[in-house]
């Protein structure tokens with residue numbers, strides 16, 4: 260049974276349709292990422308699930324409960340990361356966690372949360388002197404104080420440098436290790452690809468694709484772009500191009516200086532044939548490159564437009 264089910268969720272603001280009939284379900288223990296460009300409807304979707312906004316229509320079930328009937332029980336089992344701007348500058352890290360822990364019936368010891376978000380050594384620092392990454396980790400800590408089953412993080416890594424971003428990824432992965440479910444939003448394709456079990460791509464309030472990152476990429480295309488460089492200019496270039504064209508699945512063969520480029524839907528067989536040929540003809544290969552399809556290519560393929568990060 261899914262831990263979260265969302266059916267036909269819809270929300271409009273005056274003339275803007277922010278969320279347009281969105282449905283999905285999330286299994287316990289998943290890292291589920293909602294990704295989309297600015298204004299796609301990610302925050303509105305998340306806030307409706309968190310009970311912070313009321314949908315115009317649609318259904319939200321969290322562990323078979325709903326906000327109308329079971330608001331108090333739901334609040335005990337979810338954790339929502341606040342915006343870092345909502346933290347109190349003058350409180351220390353420890354005090355910030357302690358204040359929030361006091362709001363719940365069941366809470367985790369603050370020391371444990373500090374350890375989990377790797378802020379133990381900064382426990383007595385005031386919020387205002389923390390770095391951006393430390394503030395985000397503290398905000399995640401606040402979401403953890405009631406030891407929730409489901410966590411909601413809205414763009415937890417926006418604006419952070421690569422190392423600070425990776426520290427947040429580690430926390431999310433550790434939460435998965437504890438069996439927690441995390442639903443997060445992001446602008447970063449790489450983050451969705453590396454971190455998530457499943458990715459829901461939204462654009463203009465609608466889901467345009469939902470699957471594991473691997474499947475999304477695989478379904479789009481099995482085609483790869485391959486290039487091979489040689490130490491010297493190839494002899495009989497035209498003959499070579501003709502031979503490569505005959506390999507199964509190969510299209511778009513071209514050469515430029517000492518490099519051969521082609522696309523193939525059968526990477527393994529094409530490379531096997533190619534290396535057989537270069538070996539038999541004693542052609543030395545200097546470098547080989549294979550370009551993978553990324554989630555960004557998936558977005559462009561579904562929407563026909565560039566990803567606006």
Ligand SMILES: Nc1ncnc2c1ncn2[C@@H]1O[C@H](COP(=O)(O)OP(=O)(O)OP(=O)(O)O)[C@@H](O)[C@H]1O
Nearest residue numbers: 272275276277295296297298299300301302303304
């Ligand atoms: N309170 C509001 N009043 C009016 N329009 C709103 C309100 N909240 C959101 N919108 C509009 O709804 C649409 C979806 O906004 P939302 O914040 O959910 O998108 P988002 O994907 O989270 O974007 P971002 O990545 O920029 O945070 C946008 O067009 C936005 O301008």
